[in-house]
Amino acid sequence: MDEIQKYLTEELQSAKEEKENLEEQIHKIEIETELICQAIDKIVMNQDATSLVFMSEEEFQGFDGTEIKKLSQKKTALAEEKLRLQQTVSQTARRIAKLERLLKQSTGKLKEDSTGAKKVYNTYEVIYMQEADRQRIARDIHDTVVQGLTALIHKNEFVGKIFETDKQRAQLELKKNNNVIRDSINELRNIIFDLRPMSLDDLGFEKTFYTAIEKIKGTTQMVVKADYLCDTDSMNPIIGITVIRIIQELCSNSIKYSKGTKIQVTIKQDKQNELLILYSDNGEGYDLNKPTDCTKNNTGFGLNMMRERIALLQGKMEVCYKDGELSYTIRIPLDTQKI
CATH class of the missing domain: 1.10.287 (Helix Hairpins)
Incomplete structure:
Protein backbone atom coordinates (compact mmCIF):
# COMPACT_ATOMS: atom_id res chain seq x y z
CA MET A 1 0.00 0.00 0.00
CA ASN A 122 -10.36 -3.46 -1.98
CA THR A 123 -7.13 -4.04 -3.90
CA TYR A 124 -9.09 -5.14 -6.94
CA GLU A 125 -10.79 -1.73 -6.98
CA VAL A 126 -7.42 0.06 -6.73
CA ILE A 127 -6.14 -1.64 -9.87
CA TYR A 128 -9.45 -1.00 -11.60
CA MET A 129 -9.13 2.73 -10.87
CA GLN A 130 -5.56 2.79 -12.19
CA GLU A 131 -6.59 1.10 -15.42
CA ALA A 132 -9.68 3.30 -15.77
CA ASP A 133 -7.38 6.32 -15.58
CA ARG A 134 -5.12 4.87 -18.26
CA GLN A 135 -8.15 4.27 -20.42
CA ARG A 136 -9.15 7.91 -19.98
CA ILE A 137 -5.66 9.08 -20.97
CA ALA A 138 -5.78 6.92 -24.09
CA ARG A 139 -9.14 8.43 -25.04
CA ASP A 140 -7.87 11.97 -24.41
CA ILE A 141 -4.83 11.44 -26.61
CA HIS A 142 -7.01 10.12 -29.36
CA ASP A 143 -9.55 12.93 -29.15
CA THR A 144 -7.12 15.84 -28.75
CA VAL A 145 -3.63 15.13 -30.05
CA VAL A 146 -4.70 13.09 -33.05
CA GLN A 147 -7.26 15.72 -33.96
CA GLY A 148 -4.59 18.39 -33.62
CA LEU A 149 -2.25 16.53 -35.95
CA THR A 150 -5.08 16.04 -38.39
CA ALA A 151 -5.32 19.84 -38.49
CA LEU A 152 -2.06 19.76 -40.43
CA ILE A 153 -4.25 19.05 -43.42
CA HIS A 154 -5.30 22.70 -43.30
CA LYS A 155 -1.75 23.55 -44.28
CA ASN A 156 -2.66 22.07 -47.62
CA GLU A 157 -4.76 25.17 -48.18
CA PHE A 158 -1.53 27.10 -48.36
CA VAL A 159 -0.33 24.63 -50.95
CA GLY A 160 -3.48 25.30 -52.92
CA LYS A 161 -2.54 28.96 -53.16
CA ILE A 162 0.82 28.18 -54.75
CA PHE A 163 -0.44 25.28 -56.85
CA GLU A 164 -0.92 27.34 -60.00
CA THR A 165 2.44 29.08 -59.78
CA ASP A 166 4.61 26.13 -58.66
CA LYS A 167 2.86 22.80 -59.12
CA GLN A 168 5.95 20.71 -58.50
CA ARG A 169 6.62 22.31 -55.14
CA ALA A 170 2.95 22.09 -54.21
CA GLN A 171 2.83 18.36 -54.90
CA LEU A 172 6.01 17.82 -52.90
CA GLU A 173 4.63 19.77 -49.93
CA LEU A 174 1.37 17.81 -50.08
CA LYS A 175 3.25 14.54 -50.00
CA LYS A 176 5.37 15.65 -47.03
CA ASN A 177 2.33 16.84 -45.09
CA ASN A 178 0.43 13.62 -45.65
CA ASN A 179 3.41 11.49 -44.65
CA VAL A 180 3.81 13.45 -41.42
CA ILE A 181 0.12 12.98 -40.65
CA ARG A 182 0.21 9.23 -41.29
CA ASP A 183 3.40 8.70 -39.28
CA SER A 184 2.09 10.75 -36.36
CA ILE A 185 -1.24 8.96 -36.24
CA ASN A 186 0.46 5.55 -36.40
CA GLU A 187 2.78 6.54 -33.57
CA LEU A 188 -0.12 7.75 -31.45
CA ARG A 189 -2.00 4.50 -32.09
CA ASN A 190 0.99 2.65 -30.70
CA ILE A 191 0.91 4.85 -27.60
CA ILE A 192 -2.81 4.21 -27.20
CA PHE A 193 -2.19 0.46 -27.41
CA ASP A 194 0.43 0.70 -24.67
CA LEU A 195 -1.95 2.63 -22.44
CA ARG A 196 -4.96 0.43 -23.04
CA PRO A 197 -4.92 -2.47 -25.57
CA MET A 198 -8.38 -2.08 -27.11
CA SER A 199 -8.11 -5.58 -28.55
CA LEU A 200 -8.46 -6.87 -24.97
CA ASP A 201 -12.10 -5.79 -25.00
CA ASP A 202 -12.76 -6.61 -28.65
CA LEU A 203 -10.76 -9.78 -29.38
CA GLY A 204 -9.88 -11.28 -26.00
CA PHE A 205 -6.73 -11.87 -24.00
CA GLU A 206 -4.94 -14.39 -26.26
CA LYS A 207 -5.02 -12.11 -29.30
CA THR A 208 -3.90 -9.13 -27.19
CA PHE A 209 -1.07 -11.21 -25.71
CA TYR A 210 0.30 -12.18 -29.12
CA THR A 211 -0.16 -8.62 -30.43
CA ALA A 212 1.88 -7.28 -27.51
CA ILE A 213 4.60 -9.86 -28.19
CA GLU A 214 4.76 -8.86 -31.87
CA LYS A 215 5.21 -5.21 -30.88
CA ILE A 216 8.01 -6.20 -28.51
CA LYS A 217 9.71 -8.18 -31.29
CA GLY A 218 9.79 -5.02 -33.38
CA THR A 219 11.88 -3.22 -30.76
CA THR A 220 14.73 -5.72 -30.36
CA GLN A 221 17.07 -8.12 -32.12
CA MET A 222 16.53 -10.70 -29.37
CA VAL A 223 14.54 -13.78 -30.35
CA VAL A 224 11.20 -13.55 -28.53
CA LYS A 225 9.09 -16.72 -28.34
CA ALA A 226 5.65 -16.91 -26.78
CA ASP A 227 3.15 -19.68 -26.01
CA TYR A 228 -0.41 -19.42 -24.75
CA LEU A 229 -1.45 -22.79 -23.34
CA CYS A 230 -4.70 -21.95 -21.54
CA ASP A 231 -7.85 -23.82 -22.55
CA THR A 232 -10.00 -20.70 -22.38
CA ASP A 233 -9.67 -17.11 -23.56
CA SER A 234 -12.15 -15.88 -20.94
CA MET A 235 -10.36 -13.73 -18.39
CA ASN A 236 -11.29 -10.80 -16.21
CA PRO A 237 -10.06 -7.67 -18.05
CA ILE A 238 -8.35 -6.31 -14.92
CA ILE A 239 -6.29 -9.49 -14.59
CA GLY A 240 -5.67 -9.50 -18.33
CA ILE A 241 -4.32 -5.95 -18.51
CA THR A 242 -2.16 -6.57 -15.43
CA VAL A 243 -0.60 -9.65 -17.02
CA ILE A 244 0.16 -7.66 -20.19
CA ARG A 245 1.83 -4.92 -18.11
CA ILE A 246 3.95 -7.53 -16.29
CA ILE A 247 5.12 -9.12 -19.53
CA GLN A 248 5.92 -5.74 -21.07
CA GLU A 249 8.01 -4.78 -18.02
CA LEU A 250 9.91 -8.07 -17.95
CA CYS A 251 10.67 -7.91 -21.68
CA SER A 252 11.74 -4.27 -21.40
CA ASN A 253 14.21 -5.14 -18.64
CA SER A 254 15.63 -8.06 -20.61
CA ILE A 255 16.07 -5.95 -23.74
CA LYS A 256 17.72 -3.06 -21.87
CA TYR A 257 19.93 -4.85 -19.38
CA SER A 258 20.30 -8.60 -19.91
CA LYS A 259 22.60 -8.58 -22.98
CA GLY A 260 20.93 -11.87 -23.88
CA THR A 261 19.83 -13.25 -27.23
CA LYS A 262 16.46 -14.86 -26.51
CA ILE A 263 13.31 -14.49 -24.42
CA GLN A 264 10.68 -17.14 -23.70
CA VAL A 265 7.20 -16.31 -22.39
CA THR A 266 4.65 -19.02 -21.59
CA ILE A 267 1.19 -18.59 -20.08
CA LYS A 268 -0.60 -21.58 -18.54
CA GLN A 269 -3.55 -22.33 -16.30
CA ASP A 270 -2.99 -24.84 -13.49
CA LYS A 271 -5.43 -27.11 -11.63
CA GLN A 272 -5.82 -24.58 -8.79
CA ASN A 273 -7.38 -22.13 -11.28
CA GLU A 274 -4.27 -19.95 -11.17
CA LEU A 275 -2.70 -18.22 -14.11
CA LEU A 276 0.93 -19.26 -14.43
CA ILE A 277 3.39 -16.92 -16.18
CA LEU A 278 6.73 -18.53 -17.01
CA TYR A 279 9.33 -16.04 -18.22
CA SER A 280 13.03 -16.52 -18.94
CA ASP A 281 15.97 -14.98 -20.81
CA ASN A 282 19.57 -16.13 -21.35
CA GLY A 283 21.14 -12.86 -20.26
CA GLU A 284 23.53 -11.96 -17.47
CA GLY A 285 20.89 -12.03 -14.75
CA TYR A 286 21.71 -10.52 -11.36
CA ASP A 287 22.81 -11.63 -7.90
CA LEU A 288 19.68 -12.62 -6.00
CA ASN A 289 21.47 -12.05 -2.69
CA LYS A 290 22.03 -8.35 -3.39
CA PRO A 291 19.45 -5.58 -2.76
CA THR A 292 18.82 -5.39 -6.49
CA ASP A 293 16.74 -8.56 -6.18
CA CYS A 294 13.29 -7.57 -7.44
CA THR A 295 11.69 -9.81 -4.82
CA LYS A 296 13.31 -7.77 -2.01
CA ASN A 297 14.35 -4.13 -2.08
CA ASN A 298 14.77 -3.25 -5.71
CA THR A 299 14.86 0.52 -6.21
CA GLY A 300 13.76 0.35 -9.86
CA PHE A 301 10.29 1.90 -10.18
CA GLY A 302 9.22 -0.46 -13.00
CA LEU A 303 9.96 -3.67 -11.12
CA ASN A 304 8.53 -2.22 -7.92
CA MET A 305 5.27 -1.43 -9.65
CA MET A 306 5.24 -4.90 -11.22
CA ARG A 307 5.75 -6.49 -7.81
CA GLU A 308 2.98 -4.28 -6.39
CA ARG A 309 0.60 -5.33 -9.17
CA ILE A 310 1.23 -8.99 -8.44
CA ALA A 311 0.73 -8.48 -4.69
CA LEU A 312 -2.52 -6.57 -5.20
CA LEU A 313 -3.89 -9.53 -7.16
CA GLN A 314 -2.83 -11.86 -4.33
CA GLY A 315 -0.24 -13.35 -6.64
CA LYS A 316 3.25 -14.68 -5.99
CA MET A 317 6.56 -14.34 -7.85
CA GLU A 318 9.64 -16.51 -7.72
CA VAL A 319 12.96 -15.60 -9.34
CA CYS A 320 15.78 -18.00 -10.16
CA TYR A 321 19.12 -17.65 -11.94
CA LYS A 322 20.65 -20.98 -12.89
CA ASP A 323 22.89 -22.26 -15.69
CA GLY A 324 23.02 -18.88 -17.40
CA GLU A 325 19.24 -18.42 -17.45
CA LEU A 326 17.17 -15.94 -15.44
CA SER A 327 13.63 -17.16 -14.92
CA TYR A 328 10.47 -15.78 -13.30
CA THR A 329 7.52 -17.88 -12.16
CA ILE A 330 4.44 -15.78 -11.43
CA ARG A 331 1.14 -17.15 -10.13
CA ILE A 332 -2.07 -15.10 -10.15
CA PRO A 333 -5.46 -16.45 -8.99
CA LEU A 334 -8.15 -16.22 -11.66
CA ASP A 335 -10.93 -16.29 -9.07
CA THR A 336 -11.59 -12.59 -8.39
CA GLN A 337 -13.34 -13.44 -5.11
CA LYS A 338 -9.91 -14.30 -3.69
CA ILE A 339 -8.57 -10.86 -4.57
Whole structure:
Protein backbone atom coordinates (compact mmCIF):
# COMPACT_ATOMS: atom_id res chain seq x y z
CA MET A 1 0.00 0.00 0.00
CA ASP A 2 2.97 2.31 0.60
CA GLU A 3 3.86 1.98 -3.09
CA ILE A 4 0.32 2.99 -4.08
CA GLN A 5 0.50 6.08 -1.86
CA LYS A 6 3.88 6.97 -3.36
CA TYR A 7 2.52 6.51 -6.87
CA LEU A 8 -0.57 8.64 -6.18
CA THR A 9 1.52 11.37 -4.53
CA GLU A 10 3.92 11.56 -7.48
CA GLU A 11 1.05 11.59 -9.99
CA LEU A 12 -0.71 14.34 -8.00
CA GLN A 13 2.41 16.51 -7.89
CA SER A 14 2.98 15.99 -11.60
CA ALA A 15 -0.64 16.93 -12.40
CA LYS A 16 -0.43 20.11 -10.28
CA GLU A 17 2.80 21.16 -12.03
CA GLU A 18 1.19 20.47 -15.40
CA LYS A 19 -1.83 22.62 -14.46
CA GLU A 20 0.42 25.50 -13.32
CA ASN A 21 2.38 25.31 -16.57
CA LEU A 22 -0.81 25.37 -18.64
CA GLU A 23 -2.18 28.35 -16.71
CA GLU A 24 1.11 30.19 -17.27
CA GLN A 25 0.84 29.55 -21.01
CA ILE A 26 -2.73 30.90 -20.99
CA HIS A 27 -1.54 34.03 -19.16
CA LYS A 28 1.16 34.61 -21.78
CA ILE A 29 -1.40 34.22 -24.57
CA GLU A 30 -3.67 36.79 -22.89
CA ILE A 31 -0.78 39.27 -22.68
CA GLU A 32 0.19 38.68 -26.31
CA THR A 33 -3.44 39.06 -27.41
CA GLU A 34 -3.71 42.38 -25.57
CA LEU A 35 -0.55 43.63 -27.28
CA ILE A 36 -1.97 42.65 -30.68
CA CYS A 37 -5.20 44.50 -29.95
CA GLN A 38 -3.21 47.60 -28.98
CA ALA A 39 -1.14 47.33 -32.17
CA ILE A 40 -4.30 47.11 -34.31
CA ASP A 41 -5.86 50.09 -32.53
CA LYS A 42 -2.69 52.10 -33.07
CA ILE A 43 -2.65 51.34 -36.81
CA VAL A 44 -6.32 52.27 -37.17
CA MET A 45 -5.85 55.52 -35.22
CA ASN A 46 -3.06 56.55 -37.57
CA GLN A 47 -5.37 56.22 -40.55
CA ASP A 48 -8.67 57.66 -41.60
CA ALA A 49 -10.97 55.12 -39.99
CA THR A 50 -13.83 56.15 -42.27
CA SER A 51 -11.85 55.35 -45.38
CA LEU A 52 -11.23 51.77 -44.16
CA VAL A 53 -14.94 51.05 -44.40
CA PHE A 54 -15.06 51.95 -48.08
CA MET A 55 -11.79 50.26 -49.08
CA SER A 56 -11.94 47.48 -51.65
CA GLU A 57 -10.22 44.15 -50.96
CA GLU A 58 -7.29 45.11 -53.21
CA GLU A 59 -6.88 48.46 -51.46
CA PHE A 60 -7.07 46.80 -48.05
CA GLN A 61 -4.15 44.57 -48.99
CA GLY A 62 -1.96 47.63 -49.34
CA PHE A 63 -0.09 49.65 -46.73
CA ASP A 64 -1.33 49.06 -43.16
CA GLY A 65 -4.31 46.91 -44.22
CA THR A 66 -2.03 43.92 -44.74
CA GLU A 67 -0.53 44.35 -41.30
CA ILE A 68 -3.97 44.54 -39.70
CA LYS A 69 -4.98 41.35 -41.46
CA LYS A 70 -1.87 39.51 -40.27
CA LEU A 71 -2.39 40.67 -36.70
CA SER A 72 -6.05 39.61 -36.81
CA GLN A 73 -5.11 36.16 -38.05
CA LYS A 74 -2.57 35.82 -35.27
CA LYS A 75 -5.16 36.97 -32.74
CA THR A 76 -7.58 34.28 -33.98
CA ALA A 77 -4.89 31.60 -33.75
CA LEU A 78 -4.09 32.66 -30.19
CA ALA A 79 -7.77 32.49 -29.25
CA GLU A 80 -7.99 28.93 -30.58
CA GLU A 81 -4.84 27.93 -28.68
CA LYS A 82 -6.19 29.53 -25.49
CA LEU A 83 -9.43 27.54 -25.81
CA ARG A 84 -7.50 24.30 -26.29
CA LEU A 85 -5.34 25.01 -23.23
CA GLN A 86 -8.39 25.88 -21.11
CA GLN A 87 -9.97 22.54 -22.02
CA THR A 88 -6.76 20.76 -21.02
CA VAL A 89 -6.68 22.67 -17.72
CA SER A 90 -10.24 21.50 -16.98
CA GLN A 91 -9.26 17.89 -17.68
CA THR A 92 -6.17 18.22 -15.46
CA ALA A 93 -8.22 19.78 -12.67
CA ARG A 94 -10.61 16.81 -12.73
CA ARG A 95 -7.63 14.47 -12.62
CA ILE A 96 -6.17 16.33 -9.61
CA ALA A 97 -9.48 16.07 -7.74
CA LYS A 98 -9.64 12.34 -8.45
CA LEU A 99 -6.05 11.74 -7.32
CA GLU A 100 -6.61 13.75 -4.12
CA ARG A 101 -9.70 11.66 -3.39
CA LEU A 102 -7.84 8.39 -3.99
CA LEU A 103 -4.90 9.54 -1.86
CA LYS A 104 -7.21 10.52 1.00
CA GLN A 105 -8.95 7.14 0.83
CA SER A 106 -5.69 5.20 0.79
CA THR A 107 -4.36 7.22 3.78
CA GLY A 108 -7.48 6.49 5.81
CA LYS A 109 -7.26 2.79 5.06
CA LEU A 110 -3.63 2.72 6.09
CA LYS A 111 -4.59 4.14 9.50
CA GLU A 112 -7.08 1.34 9.95
CA ASP A 113 -4.41 -1.23 9.12
CA SER A 114 -1.83 0.32 11.50
CA THR A 115 -4.09 -0.37 14.50
CA GLY A 116 -4.04 -4.05 13.75
CA ALA A 117 -7.56 -4.07 12.35
CA LYS A 118 -8.49 -6.28 9.45
CA LYS A 119 -7.53 -4.92 6.03
CA VAL A 120 -10.66 -3.53 4.43
CA TYR A 121 -9.38 -1.85 1.31
CA ASN A 122 -10.36 -3.46 -1.98
CA THR A 123 -7.13 -4.04 -3.90
CA TYR A 124 -9.09 -5.14 -6.94
CA GLU A 125 -10.79 -1.73 -6.98
CA VAL A 126 -7.42 0.06 -6.73
CA ILE A 127 -6.14 -1.64 -9.87
CA TYR A 128 -9.45 -1.00 -11.60
CA MET A 129 -9.13 2.73 -10.87
CA GLN A 130 -5.56 2.79 -12.19
CA GLU A 131 -6.59 1.10 -15.42
CA ALA A 132 -9.68 3.30 -15.77
CA ASP A 133 -7.38 6.32 -15.58
CA ARG A 134 -5.12 4.87 -18.26
CA GLN A 135 -8.15 4.27 -20.42
CA ARG A 136 -9.15 7.91 -19.98
CA ILE A 137 -5.66 9.08 -20.97
CA ALA A 138 -5.78 6.92 -24.09
CA ARG A 139 -9.14 8.43 -25.04
CA ASP A 140 -7.87 11.97 -24.41
CA ILE A 141 -4.83 11.44 -26.61
CA HIS A 142 -7.01 10.12 -29.36
CA ASP A 143 -9.55 12.93 -29.15
CA THR A 144 -7.12 15.84 -28.75
CA VAL A 145 -3.63 15.13 -30.05
CA VAL A 146 -4.70 13.09 -33.05
CA GLN A 147 -7.26 15.72 -33.96
CA GLY A 148 -4.59 18.39 -33.62
CA LEU A 149 -2.25 16.53 -35.95
CA THR A 150 -5.08 16.04 -38.39
CA ALA A 151 -5.32 19.84 -38.49
CA LEU A 152 -2.06 19.76 -40.43
CA ILE A 153 -4.25 19.05 -43.42
CA HIS A 154 -5.30 22.70 -43.30
CA LYS A 155 -1.75 23.55 -44.28
CA ASN A 156 -2.66 22.07 -47.62
CA GLU A 157 -4.76 25.17 -48.18
CA PHE A 158 -1.53 27.10 -48.36
CA VAL A 159 -0.33 24.63 -50.95
CA GLY A 160 -3.48 25.30 -52.92
CA LYS A 161 -2.54 28.96 -53.16
CA ILE A 162 0.82 28.18 -54.75
CA PHE A 163 -0.44 25.28 -56.85
CA GLU A 164 -0.92 27.34 -60.00
CA THR A 165 2.44 29.08 -59.78
CA ASP A 166 4.61 26.13 -58.66
CA LYS A 167 2.86 22.80 -59.12
CA GLN A 168 5.95 20.71 -58.50
CA ARG A 169 6.62 22.31 -55.14
CA ALA A 170 2.95 22.09 -54.21
CA GLN A 171 2.83 18.36 -54.90
CA LEU A 172 6.01 17.82 -52.90
CA GLU A 173 4.63 19.77 -49.93
CA LEU A 174 1.37 17.81 -50.08
CA LYS A 175 3.25 14.54 -50.00
CA LYS A 176 5.37 15.65 -47.03
CA ASN A 177 2.33 16.84 -45.09
CA ASN A 178 0.43 13.62 -45.65
CA ASN A 179 3.41 11.49 -44.65
CA VAL A 180 3.81 13.45 -41.42
CA ILE A 181 0.12 12.98 -40.65
CA ARG A 182 0.21 9.23 -41.29
CA ASP A 183 3.40 8.70 -39.28
CA SER A 184 2.09 10.75 -36.36
CA ILE A 185 -1.24 8.96 -36.24
CA ASN A 186 0.46 5.55 -36.40
CA GLU A 187 2.78 6.54 -33.57
CA LEU A 188 -0.12 7.75 -31.45
CA ARG A 189 -2.00 4.50 -32.09
CA ASN A 190 0.99 2.65 -30.70
CA ILE A 191 0.91 4.85 -27.60
CA ILE A 192 -2.81 4.21 -27.20
CA PHE A 193 -2.19 0.46 -27.41
CA ASP A 194 0.43 0.70 -24.67
CA LEU A 195 -1.95 2.63 -22.44
CA ARG A 196 -4.96 0.43 -23.04
CA PRO A 197 -4.92 -2.47 -25.57
CA MET A 198 -8.38 -2.08 -27.11
CA SER A 199 -8.11 -5.58 -28.55
CA LEU A 200 -8.46 -6.87 -24.97
CA ASP A 201 -12.10 -5.79 -25.00
CA ASP A 202 -12.76 -6.61 -28.65
CA LEU A 203 -10.76 -9.78 -29.38
CA GLY A 204 -9.88 -11.28 -26.00
CA PHE A 205 -6.73 -11.87 -24.00
CA GLU A 206 -4.94 -14.39 -26.26
CA LYS A 207 -5.02 -12.11 -29.30
CA THR A 208 -3.90 -9.13 -27.19
CA PHE A 209 -1.07 -11.21 -25.71
CA TYR A 210 0.30 -12.18 -29.12
CA THR A 211 -0.16 -8.62 -30.43
CA ALA A 212 1.88 -7.28 -27.51
CA ILE A 213 4.60 -9.86 -28.19
CA GLU A 214 4.76 -8.86 -31.87
CA LYS A 215 5.21 -5.21 -30.88
CA ILE A 216 8.01 -6.20 -28.51
CA LYS A 217 9.71 -8.18 -31.29
CA GLY A 218 9.79 -5.02 -33.38
CA THR A 219 11.88 -3.22 -30.76
CA THR A 220 14.73 -5.72 -30.36
CA GLN A 221 17.07 -8.12 -32.12
CA MET A 222 16.53 -10.70 -29.37
CA VAL A 223 14.54 -13.78 -30.35
CA VAL A 224 11.20 -13.55 -28.53
CA LYS A 225 9.09 -16.72 -28.34
CA ALA A 226 5.65 -16.91 -26.78
CA ASP A 227 3.15 -19.68 -26.01
CA TYR A 228 -0.41 -19.42 -24.75
CA LEU A 229 -1.45 -22.79 -23.34
CA CYS A 230 -4.70 -21.95 -21.54
CA ASP A 231 -7.85 -23.82 -22.55
CA THR A 232 -10.00 -20.70 -22.38
CA ASP A 233 -9.67 -17.11 -23.56
CA SER A 234 -12.15 -15.88 -20.94
CA MET A 235 -10.36 -13.73 -18.39
CA ASN A 236 -11.29 -10.80 -16.21
CA PRO A 237 -10.06 -7.67 -18.05
CA ILE A 238 -8.35 -6.31 -14.92
CA ILE A 239 -6.29 -9.49 -14.59
CA GLY A 240 -5.67 -9.50 -18.33
CA ILE A 241 -4.32 -5.95 -18.51
CA THR A 242 -2.16 -6.57 -15.43
CA VAL A 243 -0.60 -9.65 -17.02
CA ILE A 244 0.16 -7.66 -20.19
CA ARG A 245 1.83 -4.92 -18.11
CA ILE A 246 3.95 -7.53 -16.29
CA ILE A 247 5.12 -9.12 -19.53
CA GLN A 248 5.92 -5.74 -21.07
CA GLU A 249 8.01 -4.78 -18.02
CA LEU A 250 9.91 -8.07 -17.95
CA CYS A 251 10.67 -7.91 -21.68
CA SER A 252 11.74 -4.27 -21.40
CA ASN A 253 14.21 -5.14 -18.64
CA SER A 254 15.63 -8.06 -20.61
CA ILE A 255 16.07 -5.95 -23.74
CA LYS A 256 17.72 -3.06 -21.87
CA TYR A 257 19.93 -4.85 -19.38
CA SER A 258 20.30 -8.60 -19.91
CA LYS A 259 22.60 -8.58 -22.98
CA GLY A 260 20.93 -11.87 -23.88
CA THR A 261 19.83 -13.25 -27.23
CA LYS A 262 16.46 -14.86 -26.51
CA ILE A 263 13.31 -14.49 -24.42
CA GLN A 264 10.68 -17.14 -23.70
CA VAL A 265 7.20 -16.31 -22.39
CA THR A 266 4.65 -19.02 -21.59
CA ILE A 267 1.19 -18.59 -20.08
CA LYS A 268 -0.60 -21.58 -18.54
CA GLN A 269 -3.55 -22.33 -16.30
CA ASP A 270 -2.99 -24.84 -13.49
CA LYS A 271 -5.43 -27.11 -11.63
CA GLN A 272 -5.82 -24.58 -8.79
CA ASN A 273 -7.38 -22.13 -11.28
CA GLU A 274 -4.27 -19.95 -11.17
CA LEU A 275 -2.70 -18.22 -14.11
CA LEU A 276 0.93 -19.26 -14.43
CA ILE A 277 3.39 -16.92 -16.18
CA LEU A 278 6.73 -18.53 -17.01
CA TYR A 279 9.33 -16.04 -18.22
CA SER A 280 13.03 -16.52 -18.94
CA ASP A 281 15.97 -14.98 -20.81
CA ASN A 282 19.57 -16.13 -21.35
CA GLY A 283 21.14 -12.86 -20.26
CA GLU A 284 23.53 -11.96 -17.47
CA GLY A 285 20.89 -12.03 -14.75
CA TYR A 286 21.71 -10.52 -11.36
CA ASP A 287 22.81 -11.63 -7.90
CA LEU A 288 19.68 -12.62 -6.00
CA ASN A 289 21.47 -12.05 -2.69
CA LYS A 290 22.03 -8.35 -3.39
CA PRO A 291 19.45 -5.58 -2.76
CA THR A 292 18.82 -5.39 -6.49
CA ASP A 293 16.74 -8.56 -6.18
CA CYS A 294 13.29 -7.57 -7.44
CA THR A 295 11.69 -9.81 -4.82
CA LYS A 296 13.31 -7.77 -2.01
CA ASN A 297 14.35 -4.13 -2.08
CA ASN A 298 14.77 -3.25 -5.71
CA THR A 299 14.86 0.52 -6.21
CA GLY A 300 13.76 0.35 -9.86
CA PHE A 301 10.29 1.90 -10.18
CA GLY A 302 9.22 -0.46 -13.00
CA LEU A 303 9.96 -3.67 -11.12
CA ASN A 304 8.53 -2.22 -7.92
CA MET A 305 5.27 -1.43 -9.65
CA MET A 306 5.24 -4.90 -11.22
CA ARG A 307 5.75 -6.49 -7.81
CA GLU A 308 2.98 -4.28 -6.39
CA ARG A 309 0.60 -5.33 -9.17
CA ILE A 310 1.23 -8.99 -8.44
CA ALA A 311 0.73 -8.48 -4.69
CA LEU A 312 -2.52 -6.57 -5.20
CA LEU A 313 -3.89 -9.53 -7.16
CA GLN A 314 -2.83 -11.86 -4.33
CA GLY A 315 -0.24 -13.35 -6.64
CA LYS A 316 3.25 -14.68 -5.99
CA MET A 317 6.56 -14.34 -7.85
CA GLU A 318 9.64 -16.51 -7.72
CA VAL A 319 12.96 -15.60 -9.34
CA CYS A 320 15.78 -18.00 -10.16
CA TYR A 321 19.12 -17.65 -11.94
CA LYS A 322 20.65 -20.98 -12.89
CA ASP A 323 22.89 -22.26 -15.69
CA GLY A 324 23.02 -18.88 -17.40
CA GLU A 325 19.24 -18.42 -17.45
CA LEU A 326 17.17 -15.94 -15.44
CA SER A 327 13.63 -17.16 -14.92
CA TYR A 328 10.47 -15.78 -13.30
CA THR A 329 7.52 -17.88 -12.16
CA ILE A 330 4.44 -15.78 -11.43
CA ARG A 331 1.14 -17.15 -10.13
CA ILE A 332 -2.07 -15.10 -10.15
CA PRO A 333 -5.46 -16.45 -8.99
CA LEU A 334 -8.15 -16.22 -11.66
CA ASP A 335 -10.93 -16.29 -9.07
CA THR A 336 -11.59 -12.59 -8.39
CA GLN A 337 -13.34 -13.44 -5.11
CA LYS A 338 -9.91 -14.30 -3.69
CA ILE A 339 -8.57 -10.86 -4.57
